[in-house]
Each structure stands twice: as C-alpha cells, then as structure tokens.
Amino acid sequence: MTNPATTPAATSTGDPLLKLEDVRKLFPVHSSSLTNRDRDFVHAVDGVDLEVRPGETLGLVGETGCGKSTLARCIARLYDVTSGKITFDGRDVTNLSRKQMRPIRREVQMIFQDPYGSLNPRRRVGSIIGDPFSIHGIGSRQERKRRVQELMEVVGLNPEHYNRFPAEFSGGQRQRIGVARALALRPKMLICDEPVSALDVSIQAQVINLLLDLQSEFGLTYVFISHDLSVVRHVSDRVAVMYLGKVVETADVDELFETTRHPYTKSLLSALPVPDPDIADSRQRIILAGDVPSPIKPPSGCRFHTRCPKARPDCVKVVPPLEPVLGDPQTHRAACLHPLEVGEDMSRSTPQIDDTETVVQLREEGAK
C-alpha cells in the first residue's frame, strides 16, 4: 500500500512472509462410474508460485472459477493442498495437522465475502468476535469482554452493541464484525476474500478505508482477493492475475496496469466499466469471445488460447512459463509466448490458430 509506514517494508528484499511453491488443489468430480480409475478432477489451483512480503498487499484478481478463492482457502489451510509447498514465516505449513496449525492460525486470519453468511446468526456479536479468544483459551471472561469491546471500537462499531445479534447490523457493519474477529489475535496476515463485493458502493469505500487504516496501524500483510480490478488497483502493492487455476501475470500494481503483458490481463482491464462517460465513449474495448472453459478439462498449452486474440499455433502446445518477458524486471512476470508490447493495440489482433486443431488437442487430452 502507498502508506509511507509500510512501503519500505514492502520493497525491502527481506524473506517473504508467505511463499507458495507449485501449489495444486484438485477436487474430485463425482462421476457416475463406481471405479475410481477414470475419475475427473476440477483443477481449481494448478501450480501456483507466489510470494507475499511482510507489510505489503498482494491483490489476487480473476474471474469466477479462476481458483482465487480456493487458493485463499489453501493458504488459510481450510483445504489441504493436493501438492506443492506453503511456507509461512519461514515454516513449512503445508502438511501440519490441525493441532500443529493452531499457533499459526493466530498469525493468518481470513475475512470472508459474505457479511451475512460468515457470522453465525444465532450468536451475539460479542461472543462471535470473542471466538478467537475462547478457541485459543486466552484471557478470563472479563478480560475477553474488554478486548472484544476494544476491537469493536477499533473497527468503528459501537462497543455497547456487544450483546446484539448479527441480524441487527447492516452489511457494512457486519463486515466490520468480521474484520474485528479476524484482528482479535493480532495476526500478521489477513486473507481478504472479496471483502467488499457484497456491499453497496458507499459502504464499500468505508470498509476499504478501514482495511487501509488497520494495515498501517498494525503493520498487516494482506492477500486481497477480488474480481473488481478498480478495488484491487486501489489497495494493492502487487497484483497477481489468475486464469483457470494459474497465475498468468504478476507485477507491481502500476507496472501491471501500465505495462500490461498478458492478453488476458489486457482484456480484463479493457472490459472493466469505467465510471467516466468520456473514457467509456472513447476507449477501445476488447471483448473476449466465449466463456471461461471448464476447469475439469482445461485447454492444452496456454489455457487462455481458446479466447485469446493473439493466439498462435504454439500456444496450443506449449505451456508458457511465468517469467519476465520483453526485458521486464524480475518482479514483473507473465506467462505468455506472445506478450504485448507497450502500446500494442490488441483489438487489431486475430487468433491464428485453426479451430479444428484446438478441438483435436482437446480430444486427445480427454482420451488420456
């Protein structure tokens, strides 16, 4: 974030707080056959390498089904990863048991998308926010109550509403409750899974400001997941763009928006509705064809080739590595064989792959 207190930490070349190496998460698909032999899998997260440095905000963007929420749950160890390695604060946490995870849970907390669903409707707000204390056996009853009320104050809730129920709060206030609960154990890292997507615009801004304030106050590290590029751009230091379970481009936020390399990132940016009539009327819009393919049988080669305006025959066969392209710095990586030059007009490109070739490839994949 641009906050002066945290920026130095973000740019310093210390050890990353969180490191993901080739993380994969496959979900078995219930198939009608009784044998497990030809079982299909949803490739929700398929080989993700990421680093998050202390004090920074990593924005994770992508469309439905790109695996960003699954990845968040893998980091929070709500899901066990299928393969790969997750290192948090120097410790390998990939395969820790629930008991071994307990101390680490204090350090990594999560804020959920749905301010209605993420709070137990039958419990009082005070006890919900106090959950982390009671689960980890911290403090006496009195002590807990005091700390819960402090937390409520911190996130901008009236501490006197301690005994109320979630239904008595609005969406924005409920999201504050979720934030207070996540903050209770003074974590180092917060994973925010679409924290403002369910909120109205005017309330969205309140919650984003709160998250920014808390970050500078407590020196928090954020993994901020959203499908809304304008929100991600606003809060992030670095951004990773995901498509069908893979990171296709990652860079410092301004670099990503100004020197976009991956055609998918470019199309996302282009499709984003800008609340400014002049820009909306004048800009070139790249409208992608079709939908995101099924993550059960992802396309061969570059997964974006089925929709990419710049697709070439090699895109169908070769899986592009995530690496700096066209002389970009190490911090800017794109997984693309034909990356965009600065100022290149992608709307003039047409895919140069034979449709039938794609289909054949897919069939072969399916037959395997």
Add this chain to the structure above:
Amino acid sequence: MSLLEVKNLRVSFNTPDGVVNAVRGLSFELNKGKTLAIVGESGSGKSVSTQTITGLTRGAKVTGEAYFDGVDLLTADASYLRKVRGSQIGMIFQDPLSSLHPYYRVGWQIVEMIRAHESVSKQAARDRAIELLNLVGIPRADTRIDDFPHQFSGGMRQRVMIAMAMSLSPSLLIADEPTTALDVTVQAQVLGVMRTMQEQFGTAIILITHDLGVVAQMTDDVVVMYAGAAMETASRREIFYNQHHPYTEGLLQSLPTQGETSRLTPISGTPPSLISLPPGCPFEPRCRYAFDKCREETPPLREVFADPDHHSACWLSTDQDERVRVREESYARDEATA
C-alpha cells in the same frame, strides 16, 4: 411523445414491523429508442418501481400513474398487462437461471413465448428463435436451441434471456441488474449484445443497476434513487461531470479512481429505514452539506443549473457557480482538518 411516463409512483408494503415505503413519489420519462438508467443502492426502490409498473409486485399498495403507449399500466387489468409483458415490454433479470424453466429446452421456451403472443406456425417460430439466438451471439444456435438451460454458462444464459425478451421485438426492454452476476469479460459481451439489439430493434431500455461504470458506458439519461425517491435526474454527462445532488456526488466520490491510491471518500453512515424516514430530506443524516431546512422540509425534485433536463431534490442553491463554490469550500475544510 414519450414511450413510458411514470408520475408520482408510490409503492408500500405492509409488514409486521410497519409499513415499508419502498417507492415514494417517483416520476420519470423515457423516449422511444433511448436508454434510461435507474441507479441506486440496495433498498433504494429501483427494482420495486419497475416491477410495479409491469404488474409484478404482489401485496403492495400502489398509487400514481404509469403511461405506456398512452395506457396507464397501474390501472390496466391483468390480462392486458400479461399481453403487454413480453410482446411490448421485454424483461431480463439478474439471475437468468431463475427465469428460465429448468426442465424445458430453451428453444421450446422461446417458441412458446412467441406463439403465446402471435399466431405463427411452430416452424416459423423456431426459425425466428434460431435467428435471435444467432443475433445474441450464441454459437451454433441451430443445435444449441435444443439444449436445456443448465447446459449454458451464466453469460450464455443471459444471452438466451435477452433473445427471449426480444423475441417479439418489444418497444421497451427492462434490464434489472442484467450483468451483476457475471464476470467483467462476460459483462462486456452481454452489454454489447444489449446495444446491438437496441440498434437492431429500436428498443428503449430501462437499465437498473448499482454499477456506475455500466451507467457511464450504456445510457442516455440517469435517475439516481435513494430511499425510494429520485434524488437527481439528468443526462449521463451531467450526472458524472456536473451533478447537483450530494448523494450523487457522494456515490461518485466513493469509487476508487484510476491512478489514485489515497483513502477513499465514502458516504458516512447507512441508508435510513423505509419504515420511519427522517422528517426532512432522506439523505440529510448522511449529507455533508446538510443545514436546518434539510431537517425540516423534504426538498422537491426541481430544475437546477437552468437546465430543463436536470432535476435535483436538494435545497442547495440551484445556481451552478454557487453549487460548485459550496462544494469546493466543503472539501477544502476537510483538507484543512485532515
């Protein structure tokens, strides 16, 4: 003459907790072939108002007038409304899956829709359906017409819904948050399809949305709603570049702007209860400019900036220069205290 003219529409619901005044005196006009956006947050009454006009709200107390092609829809009988819906007013909703029947093939549903309103042969209706599906950009429409709704993706379903809504070339399309459930790349496709259809059929569109980005790229005119009433009505450019009402201003200020990474400027507080509204202006408790009169008297929607197409329900000066000055002073004070 305008295609749709809504005058002083009021809708209220009786609930165990009291009377909910969902729409409180809404008026607007829409001309043929134009697009009008109704913008507002949850509970602003934007969906309820169009649902009421098309006779889809049940158990509500409704007053006012809504002339569509010269007929008041609010007093029209149910059979007339049924005829109008579909043939002259097409509708699409946020969740296409809930408006498509899951157990019938989409083609069958479109064909039935056409044949319910027009006496054409099954084959002719089917040909028309295929043509429509082609138009909305469904690949291999001639085979996909026999698919079931669940075999389409979200974006494709919304296209099917548009095809169905347009099947009788209505003069008005009501799109209630049509792209809210869709990803941005798909949203761009669907909005594109809506535009194409508008050009093709000369359809007027009422676009209900909370997304100001969509408004900026899609509409001619805008109605900004808050707590069941119109706060400001104006052309798109006026709303974005020369807004009068503090709520409109607040909404635009809340948005993260490109290249700007400082704190955002949200509207403080939360919307009022529709059961017990403040006595004066409904936005007064959250308004940065509020003064005594705002607390006592509800401002009417009045012409501002000497522009006959620009109306605002706010007691602030209707003079443009004065309004700008008030605004700049207020933000300068913020800067000073911060």
Add this chain to the structure above:
Amino acid sequence: MNADNPKAETLREDVEHAERVPTTGESAGARTVAAVPAKKIEGRSPWALAWDRLRRDKVAMISLLIIVLIALMAIFAPVFTAWTGHPPNEQYHSTGLTLNGLPKPPSSTFYLGTDDLGRDVLVRIAYGARISLLVGVVATLITVAIGVVVGLAAGFLGGLVDTALARLIDVVLSVPFLLVAIALVSITGPSLTVTILVIGFFSWASVARIVRGQVLSLREREFVEAARSLGAGSSRIMFVDILPNVLAQVIVYTTLLIPVVIVVQATLSFLGLGLPPPTADWGGMISEGQAYYRVAWWFVLFPSVALVITTLAFNLFGDGVRDAFDPRTDQLLNK
C-alpha cells in the same frame, strides 16, 4: 441477497436508524452525531424475536391456552374426582348403568355420561389426558434427542459414519411400524414404558433425517469456515456453531411431532396395545365406546372430541411456532 428487498433492508436499517454512531473508519466528511441515547443496548435474540411474533399470532396463542388447559386438566385430574365424587375406575353399577346394563347419557350426576361399566366419562377423560400428554411429551423428547444426536453426527462427521447412519435411518424408516409394535406388545404385554419406547424407537429416524439435511447445508456455510480458520475443533463447531442453528427447526418439529405421537398412542390403545385396563386413556375409551355408538353416542364422542381438540391445538400451535421462526413474508420477499 436480492438487491431490492424492502423487508430485509428495513429490518436491519431500522436498527441503524436509531443508532448512527460516528465510526473511525468513516470519511473525514463524516458528521459527528451524538452517541447513542442512554437506552440499554441488549440485542434481541432470534428466540426473542420469534416469541414476539408468536405472541402476536392469535390462533397460536389460543391453541397454547387450550394446551395449557388440557395440561392443567391432566395435572389436576383428582380435582374432577373431588368435584363429581367419582374416582376414575369406580364402577357405578346401580347409578351409572341403565336397567339393561347400558351406559347412561349425560346428566346432572354424570356430566358427560357413563361408559359400559358405569364409570364417569368426564373423570376418565381427565385422567386419560395424563396418559396422552405423558406419552406425547416423553416419547417425543426421546425421539428428538436420539434424532438430533444421530443427525448431527451423520451430517457433521460425514464419511463412513454418515453412510452407516444414513443407511440405518433408511432401514428404520422402512420397517412397518405398526406390525412390529403389535408383535412386540404381544410378547412383552402392554405397558406405558413399552408404548413410549416403541414410539421413540420408530420415530427418531425422521428427526435424524431432517437434522442431517440441515447440518449438511450448515456445514458449508461461511461462518463454519470462519470458525475453522480460527482453529476451532469439530466438537466446538458442532455444538457452538451448528446446533443452535438446527434448534429452531427441531423445536418446530417437536411441537408438530407431539400430536402425531398422541394419535399414535391412541391408535395403539385402540388396537388393544395400549395400557392394561382399567387405566383410563383416550384411545382405549374410543375403542370401547365405538361398540356402543348406536345406543351411547357420548361414550365414543367425548373422548374423540378430547383427542381431536388436543391434537388440533398442538398442530395449530406448531404451525404458529414454525411461522414465528421462519416468517413466510420473509421467504416471499427473499424469493
């Protein structure tokens, strides 16, 4: 969440309207508003809200009143004996039977007439209420207790446990209840305990099935995920997070199950599998009375009326409870 849902919106906005507190997270433009007035801030629990709704439901309240009256009648059954001077099992051969040995119609001595043995029908109905309510409540509680535990375990633990329990539920549900009950009672002989156990054993499965379904959906909710991410263990999640959310459903089901059990008990008695004579119970009275319906309509009518009123009251009350926990207007508006 529907964007324009007037009901739900107002329900929560209502609260905020009264509170409007300045918050640190809000913009610099936030106006400072005086803090909350000195009223006590105690959230109204979903239970309190449901009770409020229930209290405003006239039918449910009248039903509840009737249930209370019937319960009082059962508890104070001896008062009826004192009032009429007729113990429940006393046979009045001379005053309570006609010269032909038939039951006597309602009169100033026997307010609701007598039965075939010259016993006071009114007093026996009062005593019979004891059996009906006792079996209704106790058997239902056993049923619900087993059902909740099994349903929770199956739904929450999943895997093999779930498969095993789900199959067990299916098996119990497919056993022909009445046949087994008849066979069982013919072996053990009729008694109150057997009746209760039989009913309890055969009814828990449907409760378990409902609870399991609920738990399966609750388990996927974000607040459970949130608890997990905080490091909560399974038992904590099960009892602190999931159980309270199942409880409303269970309470509704319980109030609707009681009348069913009362009817089942009466049915068993009617078939002669209830309680050994001379204990007064409604099913038994109806069974005995039906033979005399041509000559002594009161003998079969009044116990039947008592049974119908009781079950109806429970059913209507149960409906009220269900509506109170899950107002249909909400569902309607939430689509």
